[in-house]
Amino acid sequence: MRFSVLTLLALGFASPALADWSHTLAEAKGQTVYWNAWGGDARTNGFIAWASGETERLYGVKIEQVKLSDTAEAVSRVLSEKAAGQDAGGSVDMIWINGPNFLAMKDQGLLHGPFVADLPNAKYLDLGAASPASVDFTVPVEGMESPWRLAKFVFAYDSARVSYMPDTMAGFVEWAAKHKGRMTHPDPSNFMGATFLKQALIELAPEPGALQQPVTEEAFAAQTAPLWAWYDALRPNLWREGESFPENQSVQNQMLNDGEVDVSMSFDPASTAAGIADGSLPETARVWVPKAGSIGNISFVAIPYNAAHAAGAEVVANFLLEPATQAHMQDISVLGSFSVLDAGKLDEAGRAGFAALPSAPALPALADLGPTLLEPHASWMERLTAEWAKRYTK
Incomplete structure (x- = not known):
């Protein structure tokens, strides 16, 4: 039996109504999050468009993808705004970021946070110091960016x-x-x-x-x-x-x-x-x-220090960590990206969502990919x- 994303959300994977998180949800409602993300892959673009529909339906938060050819474009925009003294109301709400670009933003104080531990769905992550979710190209994340998809060469x-x-x-x-x-x-x-x-x-x-x-x-x-x-x-x-x-x-x-x-x-x-x-x-x-x-590494999303819609960006980052979202993302007919979640932290319904995913002759199991x-x-x-x-x- 296949579990749809909507079914899994109905089974209890929506974000918990924590007091602080309730405030974030209220602040985020009605916001449009400008997600700066590499635009060179049609399947990824399609997934982001799907996510926008879901976050708007569930939380009243829209996603507008700003398609980049190079992540450095978004970093440069934030740098320019900081140089101009624009410390609020920035044009970049969220960035798909990794490695050198994250290091540059972290070193120059261009990041919002730490925020990852505040996301309700962070409970599904392994956030140990040596976990791939906590290190980006050897640089400690320290809660300044949130995982969303696994990459492996x-x-x-x-x-x-x-x-x-x-x-x-x-x-x-x-x-x-x-x-x-x-x-x-x-x-x-x-x-x-x-x-x-x-x-x-x-x-x-x-x-x-x-x-x-x-x-x-x-x-x-x-x-x-x-x-x-x-x-x-x-x-x-x-x-x-x-x-x-x-x-x-x-x-x-x-x-x-x-x-x-x-x-x-x-x-x-x-x-x-x-x-x-x-x-x-x-x-x-x-x-x-x-x-x-x-x-291998994990792809992250980060929120600039001056993001105009930081609350909405946190809601989107949290949605990306929903077990149902991660299962949908891993579906070969959607995106096929392996999940960043710790399978040991999922309940029976969460594990069932992944177990029901389709396979293909050229689709390796995680065990086939080696260390x-x-x-x-x-x-x-x-x-x-x-x-x-x-x-x-x-």
Whole structure:
């Protein structure tokens, strides 16, 4: 039996009528929350539109998605408002944010909060100090941003053309030599290409623990030396001999679908099944991760310090943590994003909502994805992509 979102909400997942929360709900009613979020994925945009309908129906709070091509656009807007002395009534109410952008806003005092512990649905989260819900690219969250979806780096490959995948990132050197020109990665100026390099760096670094600390020149030289040796061996056997790269994941997915390459990559384990369903990937596409696991992180939402509709933004953040919302989000026909909730904190109805979700041949179970590897400190990504560009672009 499938449980709809509305059924699960009716079974008791609406926000508890706590005194402080009741005040927040009253203040939020009638507000429109301007959620600044990357607009490059149609399924995510559709989910946000659905969420707007639900929050308006349940709480009188509308969501207006401000579609970004880069999260830094919203950060710059908040910075400009602060510089102009606009400490209230800001134009950005909520941001889908991670890593360097969160660190920049936190360091510059641009965030509202801490607020996460005040959300009624925070009871479903593991907020321990070492939990992925409490750390963003090694930076402690400290209640200044709220989880909403799980991301995990995976590869997609066409099983009709590829008989095996390597067990490790190091194994791609031999694999690419045997499948010359059939592998590439997005340009590292795009976060997907940068993640490909980070995945290899975590495996190849002599001291992976060093990646959890802010980068230094000495550490960078020592930890990346094996990476560049690996990449030098890999590059000649890449598509177009590593002289050019697809702009982003979407372009590489199209190349996989057209048979131009055999491998693509994603930060969404369900994207391969979704791509098969919508015809953008071949039916024989499947998901692979290295045996040692892959980089994973939680996507968060943050509220700027000067948000005009902070109460409404808190209501939206809380709605995103409803077990019913998380189950709806994980539905492969909707978004397919794995839940950020701690399954051990759910009651029977909450667990039933997830158990009833549909499956697909290319949809991995969480256990199939292996261990989640922590992102390096945010400072490593900028240094890594700059060095790659210096070495491999003309």
